Amino acid sequence: GDSVTQMEGPVTLSEEAFLTINCTYTATGYPSLFWYVQYPGEGLQLLLKATKADDKGSNKGFEATYRKETTSFHLEKGSVQVSDSAVYFCALGTSGGGADGLTFGKGTHLIIQP
Amino acid sequence: NAGVTQTPKFQVLKTGQSMTLQCAQDMNHEYMSWYRQDPGMGLRLIHYSVGAGITDQGEVPNGYNVSRSTTEDFPLRLLSAAPSQTSVYFCASTPPGTKNIQYFGAGTRLSVL
Numbered sequence: 001g002d003s004v005t006q007m008e009g010p011v012t013l014s015e016e017a018f019l020t021i022n023c024t025y026t027a028t029g030y031p032s033l034f035w036y037v038q039y040p041g042e043g044l045q046l047l048l049k050a051t052k053a054d055d056k057g058s059n060k061g062f063e064a065t066y067r068k069e070t071t072s073f074h075l076e077k078g079s080v081q082v083s084d085s086a087v088y089f090c091a092l093g094t095s096g097g098g099a100d101g102l103t104f105g106k107g108t109h110l111i112i113q114p
Numbered sequence: 115n116a117g118v119t120q121t122p123k124f125q126v127l128k129t130g131q132s133m134t135l136q137c138a139q140d141m142n143h144e145y146m147s148w149y150r151q152d153p154g155m156g157l158r159l160i161h162y163s164v165g166a167g168i169t170d171q172g173e174v175p176n177g178y179n180v181s182r183s184t185t186e187d188f189p190l191r192l193l194s195a196a197p198s199q200t201s202v203y204f205c206a207s208t209p210p211g212t213k214n215i216q217y218f219g220a221g222t223r224l225s226v227l
Contacts, residue, residue, distance in 0.1 A: 004156075032214050043118070043204055043218030044157070089156060093214030101147055101172060102214055104156040 002027045006090045006105035013080055014113050021075040021108050023064075023090035032093040033057075033066050033073040034102065039086045047075075047088070085112045117141065120205050120219035127195045127226045135190040135222050137205030145208040146188040147172070147216070148180065150201040157204065163188055195226045 006023045013019060025033065032051045036044040048057030053068035062077045073090060090105040121136045139146065147162035159172030163182040177199060179191040188207075192199060202223050206216040 034214065041220070043206075043220045044216075045218070046215055049215065101159045101162055102157075102216060104158075106154055106156040 002031070002092055002103045004090050004092055004103055004105035006088075006108055008106070009087075009109035010111050011108060012111045012113065015082055016079045017112075019075070019077040019080045019084075019110070021088055021090075021110070023073045023075065023105060025071050025073065025090075025092050027071075027092055027103075030068075033064070034091045034093065035062070035064055035073070035075050036089045036091060036104075037086045038089065038107070044089060080110075080112050082112045082114055085110055118205055118207055118217050118219035120203075120222050122222060123220065124223050125225070127192075127224065129196060129226060131195050132191070132193050133195065135192075135203055135205075135224070137188045137190065137219060138186050139188075139205075139207045139217070140186065141207065141209065141217070142185060143207035143209055143217075144185065145210075146182070147206050147208075148178070148188070148190045149204045149206065150174065151204060151221070152201050160190065160203075195224075197226045200224060200226045 003026045034049045035047040037047045038044045048059040050057040050066035056065045064073050064075045087107045087109050089107045091102040118139045144165045148160040149157040151157050158174045161180040163169045166185050169180050202221050204221050205219045208216050
């Protein structure tokens with residue numbers, strides 16, 4: 001079945017550091033790929049998405065490129081801020097049998113220190 | 115628009131008790147779903163609905179029931195709570211024509227003793 005693997009956390013960085021959170025997937029067909037972010041005490045919010053190979057999703061300084069050849073969708077940001085501290089989830093979209101759900105990775109807890 | 119509203123925010127139950135987690139959205143979204151979030155497990159799909167009167171099982175449906183009598187509401191019922199159902203529960207909805215993009219509620223934190 002479909003699955004998503006992302007690096008385990010917590011990941012601790014200093015402010016203005018470069019961020020990479022790795023994500024790889026296993027899926028049949030050509031799924032859409034997503035990054036969702038969860039701030040403390042809140043539900044998940046869509047951060048960015050890509051719907052086909054070589055698409056680059058971007059938002060709030062974050063970006064990720066859909067790499068079909070390596071089945072990856074790594075999240076990057078050039079200079080992180082304390083306000084980026086959150087849990088980040090990589091997900092792929094499924095559509096079999098009428099379901100429109102998401103298959104999530106386990107989440108990566110990011111901590112940014114001033 | 116209030117978005118996706120979940121109630122209650124916190125709940126403590128004893129083993130064997132029943133309760134209903136409420137979820138409502140005012141965005142006229144057809145697709146709604148319930149997830150549970152457990153440490154180290156990410157989110158797992160419990161049940162989903164593609165419209166009023168239609169529901170189906172997700173990855174972990176055992177111990178949970180759902181119904182969808184209106185477009186706005188999608189309650190999740192625990193008929194006989196078990197400690198294994200201690201979790202944070204999220205409801206989500208998807209706008210029509212935007213596949214897989216889901217709007218999440220703030221969650222319900224449930225403890226079963």
